[in-house]
Amino acid sequence: MMLLPDEKRMNVRSDRYLLLQAIAPCLQCSQPTSVFCLGLLPGHERRLEDQWASENCEALLFYVECLSKQVLSLVRELAPGLRLDFSAETNGEYWLNHCQHCGALREDHDLHCEPDGAFLPTGADDAGRIQKVAIQEPLSALAAGFSEAPSFFASMQTVA
Numbered sequence: 001m002m003l004l005p006d007e008k009r010m011n012v013r014s015d016r017y018l019l020l021q022a023i024a025p026c027l028q029c030s031q032p033t034s035v036f037c038l039g040l041l042p043g044h045e046r047r048l049e050d051q052w053a054s055e056n057c058e059a060l061l062f063y064v065e066c067l068s069k070q071v072l073s074l075v076r077e078l079a080p081g082l083r084l085d086f087s088a089e090t091n092g093e094y095w096l097n098h099c100q101h102c103g104a105l106r107e108d109h110d111l112h113c114e115p116d117g118a119f120l121p122t123g124a125d126d127a128g129r130i131q132k133v134a135i136q137e138p139l140s141a142l143a144a145g146f147s148e149a150p151s152f153f154a155s156m157q158t159v160a
């Protein structure tokens, strides 16, 4: 198989994945806006150095720097607020959420690493406000952040 140059940099791959969506107030204009992230099911693989290893837990990806073409087109269609952009926080580019009203950036740290973050639910009710859509297509990506075995994953709402 011919690999695109970017494919060699990827550190995670799977034959299926999830698109997660939550609603969070924008930090700039305060209006509620959709935020997105990608999720993986048990059986996905991660590359450590040159070895691919199968992971038996769910995981959410953040600080995603690179996505395979197929995922790119799906994200453009279903999650238009998620776009490659420059982050002052990481001093580099990654797939950042943007407010659908004012375009303000939302850093992954806020969404994935803070206790009240949109993708870090503190209870089942909280998790029930997160929607997950199952995508039966392969994914490969380069991600710097992995939230392994996320809490209340089962309480997140499955749509479609």
Ligand SMILES: [Zn+2]
Residues within 6 Å of the ligand: 026, 027, 028, 029, 030, 031, 099, 100, 101, 102, 103, 104
């Ligand atoms: Zn806004």
